[in-house]
Amino acid sequence: MNKRRAAGLRLCRPERITMAQTCILRGSSQRALAKQLIDRAPVNAIITIREMTRNVDQNAKFHAICSDLARSSFAWAGKRRNAEEWKVLLVSGHTVATKGQVEIVPGLEGEFVNVRESTSRMNVSRASSLIEYAVAFCASHNVALSDDSHQEEKAA
Structure with a gap:
């Protein structure tokens, strides 16, 4: 099982928007995926960007x-x-x-x-x-x- 999935994190997948999506911005590809999610987000969606909390x-x-x-x-x-x-x-x-x-x-x-x-x-x-x-x-x-x-x- 993918370590991120085991830790409860969802990978950025622009083809599927679920109730909540979490993207960890580690590089340009994750930023591009996050932008795609924003473009496909439904009306009244809430976007929150914050620093990663302690691990x-x-x-x-x-x-x-x-x-x-x-x-x-x-x-x-x-x-x-x-x-x-x-x-x-x-x-x-x-x-x-x-x-x-x-x-x-x-x-x-x-x-x-x-x-x-x-x-x-x-x-x-x-x-x-x-x-x-x-x-x-x-x-x-x-x-x-x-x-x-x-x-x-x-x-x-």
Whole structure:
């Protein structure tokens, strides 16, 4: 089975327009196919062009780093944290380190909540930056990373 089909991506096929089409613009042939799809699109069709979001390898690597931190004896704010808590801490820290906007708001029950960036909406370069930040954080705090955390990420 084609890897793209297995990953749930549809190839650009101008002869068949389905409810949704996804084209990854890697070169001139994909751009030409995308233009053909636009020419054949029905009235009121919606076209969205956006940067590719982080990929499966990046997601797996970041979650492996969060899990490595959770398994380590390293404590933050006086206690060991689970992987989900490390994810929140790393994303928040990365946002501050890269001069992003951090917003702490009162929660529904009077607690404070960090309304943070979503990792699933990060583009590939932003996700790479987050991974670099997380690896550097671990190195500076002597947290050993597993083989899954050390695997080289792929651009797409």
